[in-house]
Amino acid sequence: MNENFKWGAAAVAVVGLSIGAVIYISWKDEKEPPKPPAVAAVVPPEPAVPEEPAVKHPIPTPPAPEPLPPLADSDQPMQKVLEGLIGNESVARFIVTKDLVRHIVVSVDNLPEQKVAERIRPLKSPPGKFAVGGSEEAPVLDPANYERYKPLVELIRSMDTKRLVATYTRYYPLFQEGYESLGHAPEYFNDRLIEVIDHLLETPDLQGPITLAQPNVLYEFADPALESRSAGQKALIRMGSENATAVKDKLRELRSELIAKRPGD
Numbered sequence: 001m002n003e004n005f006k007w008g009a010a011a012v013a014v015v016g017l018s019i020g021a022v023i024y025i026s027w028k029d030e031k032e033p034p035k036p037p038a039v040a041a042v043v044p045p046e047p048a049v050p051e052e053p054a055v056k057h058p059i060p061t062p063p064a065p066e067p068l069p070p071l072a073d074s075d076q077p078m079q080k081v082l083e084g085l086i087g088n089e090s091v092a093r094f095i096v097t098k099d100l101v102r103h104i105v106v107s108v109d110n111l112p113e114q115k116v117a118e119r120i121r122p123l124k125s126p127p128g129k130f131a132v133g134g135s136e137e138a139p140v141l142d143p144a145n146y147e148r149y150k151p152l153v154e155l156i157r158s159m160d161t162k163r164l165v166a167t168y169t170r171y172y173p174l175f176q177e178g179y180e181s182l183g184h185a186p187e188y189f190n191d192r193l194i195e196v197i198d199h200l201l202e203t204p205d206l207q208g209p210i211t212l213a214q215p216n217v218l219y220e221f222a223d224p225a226l227e228s229r230s231a232g233q234k235a236l237i238r239m240g241s242e243n244a245t246a247v248k249d250k251l252r253e254l255r256s257e258l259i260a261k262r263p264g265d
Contacts, residue, residue, distance in 0.1 A: 055188045057258065059172045071177045074101050078174075081167055090155055096122055101171075105178035109192060111232030112199045126152065132212060132219060139219065141210040146240030153243045156250050165257040190258065196232065197255050201248055203233040205241055 069077050079097045096103065103122040110116045126148040133142035168175070172190070179189035211222040221227040226237065236244040 056191050057188075057194050059169055059190050059258075062170055068171060068173055071101060071174050071181075074171075074174055075099065078171070081171070085163060085167060086155060086159065094123055094152060094155065096124055101174045102178045102181070105175055105189065106182065108189075108196055109179070109182065109184075111196050111235075112230045114231060116231045123152070130219070134209070134211075139212040139214065141212060141238065143240065145238070146243055149239040149243050153239070153246050157246050159250070161250070161253040161257050165254065194255060194258065197251050199230065200232050200236065201251060201255075203229075203236045203244065203248070205245065206237060207241060210237070 068074075075097055078100050079091060079095075082091050082095060082097075082100075091097070099120075100122055103120045106120045107116055107122055110120075128148045131142035131145035131148075132139050133144070134140035176189050179187070179192065184192075210226075212219045213222040214220075221234070221237075226234070229237070236247060239247075
C-alpha cells in the first residue's frame with residue numbers, strides 16, 4: 001500500500017495560508033505644452049503592483065538570547081532542541097535529523113496534496129509491515145496495522161504543547177526561510193501551518209472495516225472518495241480512529257496555542 005502516511009502523525013502537527021494581495025494602480029496626468037493643437041497626453045496606467053500579502057497568524061518575535069544558526073547549519077542545533085523536548089531516545093527512534101527544518105517545511109506544505117516524497121519525510125518509518133485483513137477477494141485495513149503507530153502517537157500525546165510552540169516560535173525564522181526557499185516569498189509559513197492543521201482536522205472519523213483495493217502492486221482505498229483525499233488526511237485514516245483522534249486533539253491544542261501567541265493579544 002502506498003505509505004505516504006508513514007510519517008503523517010507527527011508532520012501533522014504543523015498548517016495554512018490564506019493570503020490576498022491588494023492591487024493598486026497609480027495614475028499620472030501630464031499635459032503637453034500649450035502649442036497648437038493643445039492636446040492632453042493620455043498616459044497609460046502603471047503596471048499593477050501587488051502589496052505584500054497580509055499575515056493572518058503572525059508569530060511574535062521573542063527576545064533572542066543568541067543568534068540563530070544559518071538554515072544550512074541548523075541540523076545539529078535543532079537535534080539538540082528536539083532532544084530537550086522529547087528525549088534522546090525518541091529522537092533516535094523517530095526523527096530523521098538531516099535537513100530537518102527544510103523537510104518539515106516541505107512536508108507540511110505538501111500534506112494537503114496527493115503525495116509526499118519519501119526522501120523529504122522528517123520521520124522514520126514505523127516498524128513492521130503494512131497489515132491487510134479480510135479475504136483476497138475483499139481485503140480490508142487490518143486493525144493490527146494501527147498498533148504500529150501507537151508509540152509515535154503516544155509521544156505526540158505526551159508532548160508539552162506550550163513548550164513545543166515556544167520552541168517553534170524561538171526558531172521560527174528558520175522555518176520562514178525554508179518556506180521562502182521553496183518559492184513562496186513573501187508568503188508566511190505560519191499561515192500555511194494553520195491552514196494545513198485546519199485541513200487535517202476535516203478528516204472524517206471512520207468506524208468499522210475500511211475496504212481496500214489492489215489495482216496494481218500497492219493497495220489503495222476501495223472507496224474513490226477516500227482514495228482521492230490528500231496524503232495528510234489518508235495518513236490519519238490509515239492509522240485508525242483512536243490514533244487519529246489523539247493526533248487531532250493535539251492539533252487543536254497546537255492551533256489554540258499558536259493563535260494565542262499573536263503579538264498584542
